[in-house]
Amino acid sequence: MKSRLEPQSNLSERRPASRRRVLLPGLIVYGNGAYTCDCTFRSLSVSGARIAMTQHLELPERFYLINIRDGLAYDAQLVWRNGAEVGVRFDASVPLVNNSDLVFGRLKELWMAKVPR
Numbered sequence: 083m084k085s086r087l088e089p090q091s092n093l094s095e096r097r098p099a100s101r102r103r104v105l106l107p108g109l110i111v112y113g114n115g116a117y118t119c120d121c122t123f124r125s126l127s128v129s130g131a132r133i134a135m136t137q138h139l140e141l142p143e144r145f146y147l148i149n150i151r152d153g154l155a156y157d158a159q160l161v162w163r164n165g166a167e168v169g170v171r172f173d174a175s176v177p178l179v180n181n182s183d184l185v186f187g188r189l190k191e192l193w194m195a196k197v198p199r
Contacts, residue, residue, distance in 0.1 A: 101125035112145035115188035130171045153179040155189045
């Protein structure tokens with residue numbers, strides 16, 4: 083069942099930057115860090131991504147998306163949804179490595195818990 087936010091035709095023509103295909107671990111975070119969901123980045127650009135969720139959740143319109151491999155947290159906005167896949171637009175990115183800003187402390191904790199050791 084598709085939600086009201088569906089991929090539009092000719093999206094590649096409307097994107098500000100082309101996406102590259104990837105397979106990266108990620109983490110969706112919302113509710114001030116109270117809620118998380120593992121995900122996988124399927125394609126990525128500087129302006130957005132296509133991600134696959136491991137569980138079907140109703141996501142808020144805005145959330146943080148953590149790129150586990152690169153240690154980046156994106157302030158993301160939901161653009162479309164098709165089953166377990168969603169498209170997001172990035173409004174900002176925050177490096178979590180060496181970040182001592184208390185505002186991003188919870189995101190850094192969540193990222194560090196996921197980083198393979």
